[in-house]
Amino acid sequence: MSLKILNILLADDDEDDRWLFQKALSDLKIKTNLSLFKNGKELMEHLIRTETTPHLIFLDLNMPLKNGMECLTEIRSSCNLKAIPVAIYSTSSSEKDIENTFVNGANIYINKPSNFADLKNAIDKVLQLNWQYHTSNLNKDNFLFRI
Amino acid sequence: MKIYVTFNLNITRNAILKEQLDRLGFDYTIENTQEISFKNKLTTEQQLVLAESLSTYGITIIDDQKTELVQRIKDTINEMLADEEANLYKISSYLADKLNYSYAYLSNLFSESTYTSIENFVILKKVDQAKELIANTDLTLTEIAYRLNYSSVAHLSGQFKKTTGLTPSTFQKIIKKRKEFNI
Numbered sequence: 001m002s003l004k005i006l007n008i009l010l011a012d013d014d015e016d017d018r019w020l021f022q023k024a025l026s027d028l029k030i031k032t033n034l035s036l037f038k039n040g041k042e043l044m045e046h047l048i049r050t051e052t053t054p055h056l057i058f059l060d061l062n063m064p065l066k067n068g069m070e071c072l073t074e075i076r077s078s079c080n081l082k083a084i085p086v087a088i089y090s091t092s093s094s095e096k097d098i099e100n101t102f103v104n105g106a107n108i109y110i111n112k113p114s115n116f117a118d119l120k121n122a123i124d125k126v127l128q129l130n131w132q133y134h135t136s137n138l139n140k141d142n143f144l145f146r147i
Numbered sequence: 148m149k150i151y152v153t154f155n156l157n158i159t160r161n162a163i164l165k166e167q168l169d170r171l172g173f174d175y176t177i178e179n180t181q182e183i184s185f186k187n188k189l190t191t192e193q194q195l196v197l198a199e200s201l202s203t204y205g206i207t208i209i210d211d212q213k214t215e216l217v218q219r220i221k222d223t224i225n226e227m228l229a230d231e232e233a234n235l236y237k238i239s240s241y242l243a244d245k246l247n248y249s250y251a252y253l254s255n256l257f258s259e260s261t262y263t264s265i266e267n268f269v270i271l272k273k274v275d276q277a278k279e280l281i282a283n284t285d286l287t288l289t290e291i292a293y294r295l296n297y298s299s300v301a302h303l304s305g306q307f308k309k310t311t312g313l314t315p316s317t318f319q320k321i322i323k324k325r326k327e328f329n330i
Contacts, residue, residue, distance in 0.1 A: 007179060030262055051161075052179040099317070103324045109312075128262045132271055135261065136221055142278040144321060146312030 006032045006127060006134075007052060011043040011071065012060040012089065017112070021058070021089075024120040030127045040066030044074060047081055054084060056130050058110075061090040061097070069104065076105035085130055085143065098146065107143045122147050167200045217260050219246060220253055221268070228272055234296050238269055274310045277303060281315055282322045288315055 012018050037043040059068035075081045087108035088101045098109050113119045174186035198208045223245050227233040239250040257265050280291045292303040307315050
């Protein structure tokens with residue numbers, strides 16, 4: 001069993017969604033360390049302050065104060081943060097939204113699943129894949145995944 | 148007299164690591180509480196010296212043989228995918244021959260420490276090659292499928308869609324737009 005722990009951040013303004021995400025994550029085999037944020041502003045303030053680089057950031061699109069798209073753009077234009085994989089975690093399934101997030105630098109797009117089993121499954125797949133990109137010599141520029 | 152002290156363990160840990168790593172003259176980044184990246188590969192000698200200096204502080208380098216074998220499996224897979232002749236072998240016999248362990252053992256070890264199977268990793272690698280070719284060349288999908296030893300374009304497209312959730316053409320469109328935006 002691998003000893004590594006994945007550092008994960010989630011920004012989502014919906015308390016229930018945050019709780020479900022946390023619950024799903026704790027049920028998985030992959031060991032993780034999760035930090036939660038209520039909006040994009042809190043997340044970005046944390047990212048600027050912290051010294052530990054997260055392995056993956058999950059971003060809801062619609063959030064007050066600073067939305068997911070604004071966070072994504074800021075992350076991708078910051079020298080220190082731009083290499084961090086970003087997963088968009090949203091209820092929108094509009095093709096235009098999805099393509100737009102990818103074009104702006106998102107690596108992963110997850111349609112928020114409607115039940116807990118699917119949610120667990122989706123997060124598991126995303127973490128596994130992210131792990132491969134983190135540990136193997138895969139081209140990060142081409143890291144795109146939609147689920 | 149007595150004085151009382153309190154520690155901020157994070158700072159303590161980083162200070163110790165920094166002091167030792169600087170002393171040995173490495174070019175490194177402390178990624179998080181459990182990970183240090185080095186710009187250059189350390190020699191066995193350097194690893195031993197580092198392990199010894201850190202052990203004074205009760206810090207152990209986790210570098211077991213399993214991790215190394217997993218890395219060798221990955222290297223061998225890359226080698227195999229890059230070599231047209233090797234591509235004709237079955238991955239299981241190729242790995243077993245090259246590494247001198249039974250495939251069952253290798254396969255178990257791999258799944259245990261990478262959260263994926265050897266088969267999935269091979270698919271991921273091949274799709275990664277396909278992505279490179281789609282993004283950086285003018286080859287058609289048929290040509291890419293042929294080059295990467297897929298039996299048909301449909302097979303490549305199917306595996307691509309399954310691995311990335313996107314069709315090759317959507318992928319191509321996104322990468323192209325990204326280049327225009329210069330991200």
